[in-house]
Amino acid sequence: MDKPSEEQLDVIGGGLAGSEAAWQAAERGLQVRLYEMRPRQMTPAHQSEYLAELVCSNSLGARQLDRALGLLKQELRRLGSMLLECAQETALPAGGALAVGRTAFARAVTARIQAHPRITVVREEIDRLPGGPAIVATGPLTSPALAQEIASWAGQEHLYFYDAMAPIVTAESVDMEVAFRASRYGRGGDDYINCPLDEQAYDRFVQALLSAETAPRREFEDPCFFEACLPVEEIARRGPQSLAYGPLRPVGLTDPRTGRRPYAVVQLRQDDLAGRLYNLVGFQTNLRWPDQRRVFRLIPGLEQAEFVRLGQMHRNTFLHSPALLQPSMQSRARQDLFFAGQLIGSEGYVGSIATGLLAGINAAGLLQGRPLCVLPQTTMLGALAAYLSGGDPRREFQPMKANFGLLPPLEPPVRGKRERYAAYARRALEALETFLQRERSQEAEDGRRD
Template structure:
């Protein structure tokens, strides 16, 4: 028995890991380092390109519930994330280099996985999992286009700049988490008064963006969850102050008062030598980024280790094409996983790869596919991407809104989320028991 997995990103690595641990041989195709997409730069697998944060860690949150479900199912991504976490308040952020290196080593050393470093332009015969990501090569994109006989949908994703920690002016900036949550030094905060914010805002909305290719201009659609900061700013002068620059929960030690606006910087690595600008995904020209972002108090002399970039993401019309097992309805030997299916986010992509891997393995073993209950977060997402009633399909990340409502109405939000998470995790446990999966693993 053998499965071909295309792409060694988060979804592809999880799919390969699940299959290999079932005793199934895997050929994992990855075109790096022979060829890179415009957004990828590191040679390792499971490269994080937009942010180093895997979102909220607490169990009573949508992202936290999904993480708990993934850990219950033996997630390699979560194993690496826990091992190489960096302080980030209530979020789970990682040292992206160590995170990638660990997953790469685990995958390449597994006896049931053979890595093939070449670009795929035609789908292999037999059971296949397409997990090449939304930035797949043109050759593979054309092969997928022929396979699904469907116009691809597209949106644009953007990454934030990274600055050197020792270039931040700490006489102006200060270390703190909102409402003193966390260790106190999880974030570096760059406070702005009203005048500083207004100057920055005017410079930002008038700055020059990088040109898009002709096809990109024709299909330009921005995904709300990773919107370029300059696009968000043009929605109104106070949009940023109620969004990524909101000052609530922070006090400027220089004034003893809450700032007018705050730019937060989050650790990029365990050594605390690099910080990314939270919420500053951007498509501005690099020179404009240097000019405008250096206006942020504390970043006047900042050394930019990486400028923000914007790239095209592509996803298929999953409700028409896939079932809740991440399997093509018309060609059940072919599975899709990751953001190309319309799940949005690092953990969501990885989790979809896990489920696709499990179900590809079960198909070869002559077993029925695992269809997770809607009460679990992964089940809710898998049902969302396969819901035939969805007409205007758009990417969806983990959120409490995709879960079925509780029978009893709970007004307290924290208690409601905790109850939803507990219900979801119990539902996952029951489903895994029903299908006979992970019986050797203990629950929470």
């Protein structure tokens, strides 16, 4: 690739994001020091000393292009992801999913990194943000000392230690024949989508919630003690009316179809700038995912809801990225400091690889004086980067997986979910090709000028 330079980059964290970032930067000519604290200091979830260890499932999600993760993986292949090459080499039969031999995958990544002439792996815990150019990719289980350091640098209010996430649905999947737009007491216009429940629907919902199965919690995932983030099923356990006086209270709302206040209301709040995604207000939950789909689809208006993420509650260190990051993964406050992976809320294995790749490419670009790579928002990676870094920096922020709800709508609209997703994928891959061609022509022109 590019010619070697003397520029030095530190990458902190040899997980999925950090390994991909280190590789991309080194391939572009930087000298990279990759700091990984394991095996000297383990996290509560990792089991080995390998780089890029998969801490739980061995699946990198769907292969098909008309699935969000399938599309993101295809984009990453086009962008030269080393981790996806290793995933391909170590793939196992798993139907429509890309599953890998967990140890074989981590070993393959470790071997490629260790053999790279411009990467030095340093097995050390870092507890200070480096003074020079760096990418921080220490993941959801960032060591406490570094987490404290990041919190003092970014501001305590910009680092979260616990995920208490409510499910998110696509706006287009809400049945607006049943739900209605309004804000409580008319304050704030039509900001919320409201799903009204009569007494019967409410009782049925509470019963289903109480009999649903919760996910087992791992030892290190302490329960959340704040009253404000009690799981919705816990609130329901406190008494049959506790939800009707809590997150489902109907006060200040009138159903325009009946002209009356509903018995209870589930409110949905806009979650992305474009208004394509909505979260269920106050619905942080620890229910198993299949049970969430089943129970939450009992809510009138959500019978056909498409969940782009489900609720969960677990330990998760992540930054309030919209206030701190640019779409290049650079911090707003320090040009030579990049962040990537689950730490910035790019949820999941493939999302972490993706933002690691972007941070690695851009750290090299910055140090070598090239324009930084900001992908079109019609690509899945461009849309994810825009979600993480864009919008109102004061907005509520939750980690996000790749999903079609992040992409701008199709013009003209396409009916039918599968056809629509296939059209999104075609448009994304065409936009990526155009972007890459433009980059190549620019490089060729720069080469001629030199």
